[in-house]
Amino acid sequence: MNLLSNLISGLSLGSVYAIIALGYTMVYGISKMLNFAHGDVIMIGGYISFVMTVYLGMNGWVGLLIAIVTCTCLGVLIERLAYRPLRGTGSLAVLITAIGVSYFLQNVALLIWGANPKMFTSLFDGVKALRLAGGKLVVSPESLFTIAANIIVMIVLTLFVNKTKAGKAMRAVSEDNGAAQLMGINVNQSISLTFAIGSGLAAVAGVLMCSAYPVLTPTTGSMPGIKAFTAAVFGGIGSIPGAMIGGLILGIIEIFARAYVSTELADAIVFACLIIVLLVKPTGLLGKKVSEKV
Amino acid sequence: MGTVLTVKNINVYYGAIHAIKGVSFDVDRGEIVTLIGANGAGKSTTLHTVSGLLRSKTGDIEFLGESIAHTAAHKIVSKGISHVPEGRRIFQGLTVEENLQMGAFVTKKDRIEPNLEYVYEQFPRLKERTKQIAGTLSGGEQQMLAMGRALMSDPELLMLDEPSMGLAPILVDQIFEIIQNLNKAGTTILLVEQNAQMALSVADRAYVIETGKIALSGTGEELAKSDEVRKAYLGG
Numbered sequence: 001m002n003l004l005s006n007l008i009s010g011l012s013l014g015s016v017y018a019i020i021a022l023g024y025t026m027v028y029g030i031s032k033m034l035n036f037a038h039g040d041v042i043m044i045g046g047y048i049s050f051v052m053t054v055y056l057g058m059n060g061w062v063g064l065l066i067a068i069v070t071c072t073c074l075g076v077l078i079e080r081l082a083y084r085p086l087r088g089t090g091s092l093a094v095l096i097t098a099i100g101v102s103y104f105l106q107n108v109a110l111l112i113w114g115a116n117p118k119m120f121t122s123l124f125d126g127v128k129a130l131r132l133a134g135g136k137l138v139v140s141p142e143s144l145f146t147i148a149a150n151i152i153v154m155i156v157l158t159l160f161v162n163k164t165k166a167g168k169a170m171r172a173v174s175e176d177n178g179a180a181q182l183m184g185i186n187v188n189q190s191i192s193l194t195f196a197i198g199s200g201l202a203a204v205a206g207v208l209m210c211s212a213y214p215v216l217t218p219t220t221g222s223m224p225g226i227k228a229f230t231a232a233v234f235g236g237i238g239s240i241p242g243a244m245i246g247g248l249i250l251g252i253i254e255i256f257a258r259a260y261v262s263t264e265l266a267d268a269i270v271f272a273c274l275i276i277v278l279l280v281k282p283t284g285l286l287g288k289k290v291s292e293k294v
Numbered sequence: 295m296g297t298v299l300t301v302k303n304i305n306v307y308y309g310a311i312h313a314i315k316g317v318s319f320d321v322d323r324g325e326i327v328t329l330i331g332a333n334g335a336g337k338s339t340t341l342h343t344v345s346g347l348l349r350s351k352t353g354d355i356e357f358l359g360e361s362i363a364h365t366a367a368h369k370i371v372s373k374g375i376s377h378v379p380e381g382r383r384i385f386q387g388l389t390v391e392e393n394l395q396m397g398a399f400v401t402k403k404d405r406i407e408p409n410l411e412y413v414y415e416q417f418p419r420l421k422e423r424t425k426q427i428a429g430t431l432s433g434g435e436q437q438m439l440a441m442g443r444a445l446m447s448d449p450e451l452l453m454l455d456e457p458s459m460g461l462a463p464i465l466v467d468q469i470f471e472i473i474q475n476l477n478k479a480g481t482t483i484l485l486v487e488q489n490a491q492m493a494l495s496v497a498d499r500a501y502v503i504e505t506g507k508i509a510l511s512g513t514g515e516e517l518a519k520s521d522e523v524r525k526a527y528l529g530g
Contacts, residue, residue, distance in 0.1 A: 165399075172385050172396050178347055179383040184371035184400035184447065288387075 005137055006259045007252065012143035012212065014251020015150035019205040020228030021235070021243035022157065023198030029174040029238040030194045031087070033094045037078060037101035038202060039225015040109075045071045045203030046210040046220060047109060050118055060123040067203040075199025076192050084188070102222075109218035120214040123207060142212040149208060153201060154244050161240065170194060174238070227254075230274050236287025245285060298323050298451050298482050299344065299375075303353035306336075306343050313339045314350070315506040321451065321484050326477050328485040328493040328514070330527060331503035337486040338380050340503070341453050344484075345377040346370045358450070372400040376449035380456045380486075382440040386429030390420055393428050393439055397446030405448060413442040416472060434465040441472070445481075452476065453484045458492060470496055490527035494518040502527075 020042060027035045045067040052063035082101050086094050124141035131138055161167040173180040173190040181187055209224060210216055227250060235246025250270060257269040277285065299321040306314035314336045321327045329337045342348040344355055346367030355363045362370055376397075385393050394413060398406045414421040417438040423431065428439060437457055444452060454473065458466040466489070474496055477483050487493035494500055497514035502523060510522060517523045 165395075168388070168392055168395060169399065171388060171392075175385045175387055176383050179379060179385065180396070181347060181367040182345060182371065182377045182379060183396045183443070184368050185396070186366075186368045 002259075005139075006255050008139055008143055008147075010252030010255035011248060012140075012146045012251070013255055014231075014248035015146045016205050016209045016212075016224065016247075017228045017231045017251050018150050018244045018247025019153055019201050019208070020224060021232040021247045022153070022240065023202050024229050024232040025235070025237055025239060025243040026170075026194050026198050028232070030170060031083070031191050033083065033091065034098060034229070035078075035083075035195075035198075036095070036098040036225070036229075037105060038198065039221035039223075039228070040102050040105035041071050041075060041078075041199050041202040041221070042206035042209065042224060043109060043216075043218065043221030044074060044105060045206030046120065046216050047113055047118075048203070049207045049210070050120055050216055053121055054118075060121065060125070064123065064204070064207045067207055068200045071203035071206075072196045072200040075195040075202070078199075079192060079195040084191075106218045106222075113218070115218065118216040120210040120216050122211040122214060124211060140212070142208070146208045146212065149204065150244070150247075153204070154240075157197075157240060166190075166193060227270065230271065233284055234274050234277055236284030239284070239286045239288070242284055242286035296323050297321070298358060299484065300356040301340070301344065301353075302355070304340070304343055304350035304355065305352045306339055306348055306350050308339075313506055314343065316353075317503070317506070317508055318353070319501050319508060319511070321482060323450075323482055324477070324480070325498045326473070326483045326485060326496055328487055328497040328500045329503055330487055330490040330493055330500060330517075330523075331509075332526075333488065335503040336506040337503055338455055341377060341379075341455050341484070341486055344453065345375060368400075371447055371449075374447075374450035375453065376444035376447050376451070377453045378440045378444045378455060378457065380459065382436045384428045384431075384436055384439050384443065386427070388428055389425050390428055390431070390439055391424040393443050394420075394446050397443035399447075401447050406446070409446050409448055413445050416445070416475065417442050433460050434462070434468070437461060437465075437469060438472075441469075445476070449481065451482045451484060453486075455486045456488060457485070458487065458489045466492060490523065491518075494523075 023038050024035065027033065048070045049063040049067040052058045052066050053060050078101055082097050083094055086097060122142060124145065127141040129138050129140045130144060161171060169185045170190050170193065172183065172185060173187050177187055228247065231246035231250040232243050234250060235242030253273055254266050254270050257266040261269060297320050302318050303316050304314055305316060317340060329340060331337050339348060343350050346365055350363060354361050357373055357375060362373065385396060394410060398409060401409060419435055420438055420442055431439060457469050461469065470492055473483060485493055485497065494514045494517055500512065500514050500517045501508050502510040510517065
């Protein structure tokens with residue numbers, strides 16, 4: 001029973017990582033950049049939802065919706081103001097800018113909300129936990145909903161990318177930016193859309209994560225951001241199913257390491273697994289072998 | 295007849311490298327015009343500049359009387375220019391059908407179906423492989439897909455960059471036959487080739503590019519007979 005309960009916790013944590021990792025992987029796929037500010041968008045999403053529900057007394061779901069809209073706009077704005085002017089200048093400039101944007105967002109949050117941790121009210125405040133097997137297995141509504149949300153996001157995103165015109169255009173731009181322009185695809189629009197989707201998902205992840213671990217500080221997004229990035233690399237960066245699988249595996253490893261090995265060593269074990277995977281398969285679990293174009 | 299494309303005195307740079315030095319040429323409606331020249335002479339760069347992926351510092355490019363020198367690449371397609379880039383550059387991870395759909399990205403909805411039928415008529419091989427991932431096609435099939443994809447926007451001017459590259463001679467003949475068929479059906483063609491013999495045999499007019507400049511021009515026949523061209527590009 002203990003094992004099952006840990007597995008559910010792992011899947012739930014992994015689902016949060018997977019949703020965040022989607023943002024990393026889609027943005028990397030389309031613009032070949034690592035958006036290290038992605039984790040901080042999660043934090044902003046958490047704070048927006050916090051302000052809406054705790055300060056303004058709104059319903060948690062309305063707060064979530066407002067957080068999604070705000071982060072979507074924030075993501076598009078970041079791309080437009082910070083990354084687009086640097087397109088074509090080499091990946092190092094963009095990487096440093098992304099780190100800059102990350103610190104900028106953290107400090108804006110520090111300025112507005114201060115350094116003291118805020119207690120987040122769970123989206124499922126008052127909802128009873130599910131008790132199975134005569135009360136031996138307790139599943140929190142947070143876990144249940146997070147896992148469900150991840151599955152829904154995965155299905156919707158896969159359909160979007162494979163069936164819609166805008167989704168196919170995103171794939172075309174990911175593969176060959178120049179050829180996509182020759183088709184009449186507006187590459188800037190495709191990239192904006194990717195940032196919008198990734199950042200909207202970051203807000204979802206932020207609210208879900210804060211519901212499960214209800215302490216909010218300006219650096220709340222950093223660690224999950226880095227772990228989700230790890231998950232994206234683990235699964236094969238650029239691959240949507242890879243982000244999902246990478247996230248889930250990472251979440252399960254982390255919870256199991258915490259439960260059966262050592263709480264202190266859990267993060268070390270997670271990153272050690274990443275290193276092993278990359279040694280054996282440098283492109284990640286589902287990553288495609290990409291031949292560099294000259 | 296009328297002029298479809300006029301390129302006037304374009305100068306293109308890659309950083310400090312002056313790749314195209316004052317190139318001018320024009321293409322009339324219904325023609326097959328070819329740009330021939332050695333590797334690195336600037337043929338592909340010229341096509342990239344016409345389709346907006348690269349910019350000229352000077353001069354002008356006019357298409358159907360309208361300047362497109364400052365038009366964004368993704369807007370040039372809908373004006374009627376389709377570019378089949380060197381190395382085909384099909385979307386490897388997409389299916390044949392999806393590649394063709396991307397070619398019709400700016401095509402009016404009611405034109406997509408007839409255009410698709412036209413493409414399948416020209417390239418029956420593609421019809422047999424609609425659901426296949428494009429990256430698994432053979433080289434010749436990939437070239438057909440790249441051309442089919444470009445035709446999905448119903449272009450007035452089709453620009454082909456090295457369509458014969460890496461193909462077996464029998465496939466080269468086939469591709470050139472298709473190019474001539476497309477031209478007979480009304481598409482104006484601007485063809486860039488290293489295979490000068492093949493290109494000159496189908497072209498109405500030709501320009502020879504050497505180190506970023508137009509060195510010679512004339513009808514396909516004239517150039518094929520010219521001593522300079524024979525020595526430099528036709529192996530004596």
